[in-house]
Amino acid sequence: MPWATRRICYYHLQQKIISNFRGKQLMYLVKGAAYAHMYDDYNHYMASLTNVNPALAAYLNEADPALWSRVYCPGDRYNIKTSNIAESIDSMLKKAKGYPITYLIEFITKKLGRWYWKRRKDAFSLATTFGRGVEFLLAVREHYADMMKVKRIDGWRFYVRGGQRDCLVDLEAKSCSCGVFDVEKMPCSHAIKAVKSSGWHMSTVVEAYYRKDYVYASYAATIMPNVEHHPIGPDIRCIPPIPKQKPGRQKKSRWLTWLELSRKNGSKPRKSHKQYACSKCRQPGHTRPHCVSNNPT
Template identity: 20%
Template sequence: MDLSKFFLSDEWGSYLSHAGQKFESIADFRDKLRKFAVQSGFHYVLSRNDSIYVNAVCVNRDVDHCGWEVLGPVASINQCFYITQFNNVHTCRAFGDTVLQAFDLIFPGNPHLYCYHHLRYNLSRKYKNKGGEIVVADVLQKFFKVAYASTEKSFYFHLKNLRDEGGAAIIDEFIREIPLEHWCRAFFKGCRYGIMANGIAESFNNWIVAERSLPPFAMLDQTRMKEMKMMSERSVESKSWTTKLTPKMEKRLKEQLDRSRVFRVIASHENVYEVRNDKYSYSVDLSTRTCSCVKWQINCFPCAHALVAIQSARLDVYDFIDPYFTAEYYRMCYSFPIAPLSNVDASCSSTEDFILPPVTKRPAGRPKSKRIASAGEKKLILCGRCNKMGHHNKKSCTEPLNILL
């Protein structure tokens, strides 16, 4: 009988997971940090390490400006260690090559996608003590246009603006660290379905924000029941749909069809068309499901140019839409219900069988229910005084104003 190999170190990779994580002591954190690094395959250095605070960064921080970092203090009230900031994304070449090799081994033939939000955070770190928040905000806005560029020409246009705003030396060094095909829409070798970030874990944590405050067993049980209810409700709801696509995608299809009305179609040869309006022209190939705007390939959903070409050929538009957007596939996702649990046969001889929580003194203040956002995730607001985007408002604005007398 073949048994899969199991190592005690297999679980070390889960020892560090998120900001707000609690450890019994600072020594417990140091021990788990060491094992986490061993299992994850990287080295770190301690930029601060004393009896009340630990700050660990990737060993390649100074060489490759890697953004991996974890830090936190010891709470004086219970002597437990808490992670206050955790960026678990390596941008150094040594670690990046190892991760990509592992990804290619586990998922052969599938392109690897970097998270836009983590890259955005790593870029903002390169301007630490090098510019104000207004400069960083402008750089990140231009980086958004670079990452979301649909064509190679558009990419280089926005890249030039980014280099002018953020400094060619910093931007060029940052771009060299991350292959274009892993983060820019124009070069990604696969279908992204319009997704640029992998924040599903954060969305799930926000969904169970109330359950997370419960003791472990109650948290798991309440989360199970919440998921079971969601699976059931979505399964029942989807059975009432009468459309080919899900309601959300049917709405998108209608919007794209409305946009396609302004275009004219000229046939070139079999399945190839030129789609024009008063300003631009696009090449659409129905046999390869491609459009020169590249949005059909990126989203796996026909763009307005493709839809007008499909209608001109008197073909069914639904035949050119990825099956994952259909109501049938949605129903398949929720066709595996979570089975209910029964404890009617469970017995308990005495109250001594219960494990009670430890006696601890509750810290002052209201418990936090939301995760701590990283520096790169802060939302920009429009200042009513200087009319610039940033992290300040009219009351705290210190920008000089040009007043015409």
């Protein structure tokens, strides 16, 4: 894929910052810079981070903002900021990692075959123009677009008032001064208001990659099971290789970080410390040797 470029997963960058710089309380600034759609917003968050922790700001600049920030990305990153797809594949293979390679290949083939068939069927049954996630996001943005006011400048450009800032929308260039339309390749609330006021269809301004036919084409390939047999001879029988057992307990999963554990537990409160009480007066806050009843004076 010659058009593919290297990027840094924001989730792993976040873990690196927390472990090396102890910057858990500054992650809102790092996240604001990574998720910013405009250069002014990025510079604002980075300036605040430089004043608070210059070493962390220097580390992020040395890591190259083009690899981890959305606004400086030279390619089309859309709304993808993590490597969760690769993590999902790795989690799926956890059950078959301890088996011989022949079973591992068979396991991957069957699993991908089921995935492709299910997603191909879901894409074919879509009654909307775009995928479910895109349709939901457009519906939410359209709700906020109804609260805005629009003024037409010419045949392509509109001035939309409302939201966090007033923006200039150019439907010909598919851009908005808020930056969301330019980066995500789907209209923001300002662009949706301009599209509705002009009487255009939404499919004319949304990138073609979000259409359901593109989703179907992504899973159009058929993954065949391994049913071919190649006999080598009547007296020769192929058997799987004997794997070498490594010493110690076999490890299939890694240690989870605090961030993964907190997301796994969800909103479950942390365990509170036990409140000890004096065994003599039954009052909390002290023990028997320090009880005030021992010294009545």
